[in-house]
Amino acid sequence: MAKTQGTLAGRKLRGFFDVPGTEVSIPYTDVRGAADGPTLLLSGGVHGGEYPGIAAAIEIARRLEPGEIKGRVIVLHLTNPPAFWGRSQYYNPLDGKNLNRCFPGDAAGSASERMAARVIAVLREADYWIDMHGGDIHEALVPFTIFSDYGKEEVRRTAQAMAEAYGIPRLIRSASVAGGSYAAAAELGVPAILPEAGQLGQLDPCNQGIHEQGVLNVLRLLGMLSGSTTLHLSPQIYTRFVWSRAPQAGFWRSRVHPGERVEAGAIGGVLHDVYGDLLHEIAVPETGEVLFAASSFAIGADDPLFAVAAP
Numbered sequence: 087m088a089k090t091q092g093t094l095a096g097r098k099l100r101g102f103f104d105v106p107g108t109e110v111s112i113p114y115t116d117v118r119g120a121a122d123g124p125t126l127l128l129s130g131g132v133h134g135g136e137y138p139g140i141a142a143a144i145e146i147a148r149r150l151e152p153g154e155i156k157g158r159v160i161v162l163h164l165t166n167p168p169a170f171w172g173r174s175q176y177y178n179p180l181d182g183k184n185l186n187r188c189f190p191g192d193a194a195g196s197a198s199e200r201m202a203a204r205v206i207a208v209l210r211e212a213d214y215w216i217d218m219h220g221g222d223i224h225e226a227l228v229p230f231t232i233f234s235d236y237g238k239e240e241v242r243r244t245a246q247a248m249a250e251a252y253g254i255p256r257l258i259r260s261a262s263v264a265g266g267s268y269a270a271a272a273e274l275g276v277p278a279i280l281p282e283a284g285q286l287g288q289l290d291p292c293n294q295g296i297h298e299q300g301v302l303n304v305l306r307l308l309g310m311l312s313g314s315t316t317l318h319l320s321p322q323i324y325t326r327f328v329w330s331r332a333p334q335a336g337f338w339r340s341r342v343h344p345g346e347r348v349e350a351g352a353i354g355g356v357l358h359d360v361y362g363d364l365l366h367e368i369a370v371p372e373t374g375e376v377l378f379a380a381s382s383f384a385i386g387a388d389d390p391l392f393a394v395a396a397p
Contacts (some may be wrong), residue, residue, distance in 0.1 A: 096120040096152045103162075105204045108180070108197050110168060112204065115147035115161045123157025123310050127212040128301060129205070130162065132186050132219065132267065133176060134169025138284030139218030142297035157310050160208060166201065175223040175287075186219075187265035190273070206270060214248065214277050216304060217267040218297050220284025224382035228344040229283040229296055230256035230395070232327075237272035244277035251307040251315045252281050252300035256377065257323045258395060279304075285344075286381060324395035328372045330354060331388050336365045338385040342376045342392050349373050354392055357385065372396050 097118050102111035130136075130143030140163065147161040164170055165185070172179040180197035188195075191202025209215055221227030231254045233245040245268070249257050263269050271278035281300055284293035305311035332338070336357035342348055350373045357365040374396030380389065 094118050098150075098152055103204055103208065105197075105201050106193065107200050110180075110197065110201055112165055112167065112201070113163045115163065117147070117150045117152055117155060117159045117161070119152050119155035119157050119310070121156040123155070124213040124308060125158040125160065125211055126305065126308065126310065127209050127215045128159060128161045128218070129165045129215070129267075130218045131164040131166055131170055132217060133222050134166050134171070135173065135175045135223035135287045136218075136220040136284055137287065137289040138220050138293040139297050140164055140170070141289055141294045142218060142301065145294070145298055146301050154312075155305065155310050159305070159310070160212065162205065162208070165205060168197070173223070175225075184265075186267055187263075189265050189267050189270035206274075209271060209274065209276060212276060214244075214304075214308065215267070215271045215279075216248070216252075216301060217278065217280045219280055219282045220293060221282070221286055221378055223287035224380055225285060225378050225390075226344050226381050227282060227285040227378040228256065229254045229281070229293070230258055230377050231279055231281040232258045232260050232268060233279045234268045234272040235259045235261055235325075236269060238275060241272060241275055241277050245272075245279055247307060248277060248304050249279045249281075250317055250321055251303045252279060253303055253316070254281060254283065254296065254300065255321045256375075256395070257321050258327050259323055259325050260327060282378075285378075322397075324374070324397055326372060326374070326396045327377070327393060328396070329393045330368055330371055330391045332357060332368075332385045332391055333366055333387070335387045336385055337362075337383055338380060338391065339383075340379050340381070340392065342370070342379055344376050344378055346376045347374070348376055348394060370394060
């Protein structure tokens with residue numbers, strides 16, 4: 087699926103994608119190789135508090151030079167500026183919606199739906215998508231990568247190869263999540279992955295480096311960058327990823343930790359009211375490994391509490 091770069095071949099462009107009907111502008115860098123090749127969309131900051139992916143997007147955009155690559159890399163440095171500047175976890179403060187539940191979007195909808203539609207318009211120019219995430223402001227997390235098990239076999243196979251090349255040993259083969267980025271990409275026939283690295287609203291070099299190295303690995307896998315990709319020898323592939331959510335608002339005390347093996351039926355945490363009286367004991371829904379857990383004492387109704395992955 088080689089793309090012709092035309093008169094812009096060999097150039098690095100910077101600018102903003104304006105979102106019609108809003109005041110939102112998404113900063114981007116468009117690196118166009120001198121040689122033809124595929125187009126990769128790279129995005130950070132779909133959730134505003136997931137900082138390592140944002141920093142990695144900025145650094146990759148600065149480092150990549152047109153003379154190094156075949157094809158084109160479109161980098162969205164900060165996909166959800168309102169959430170970033172508002173220091174808002176999960177939700178866009180303009181409409182209270184989770185952008186990663188709004189794809190493929192609606193150009194006549196709310197702010198998040200319009201933003202999603204603008205991103206998908208960019209994706210239509212691409213052959214592949216890496217959507218970098220991490221634990222949001224109150225999420226503790228161990229790194230993992232999600233790829234879709236939906237769509238044509240070639241798309242699924244390529245997405246899995248990208249996930250393996252990214253270098254994080256925990257992989258989740260996921261059915262489509264309504265409104266999710268990689269699910270919308272699969273619908274369009276675009277192989278996509280959603281790597282998660284980083285946690286608790288922290289910008290740390292280790293998790294930023296995981297994302298940066300992962301992107302370079304995938305570019306090498308796709309033949310867009312010279313050099314070889316070192317694959318993890320035995321990644322753990324999970325096929326079930328079960329989230330536990332708060333049945334009501336309350337004060338949360340987690341009893342599980344990311345990376346911990348847990349048994350179905352064990353108590354994963356408790357919700358108390360303002361007096362310290364028990365509201366709910368939250369049972370572990372599945373035997374497997376905890377991949378993320380909420381660290382916040384304050385929890386709203388239907389907020390994620392923890393998630394368990396199983397083969």
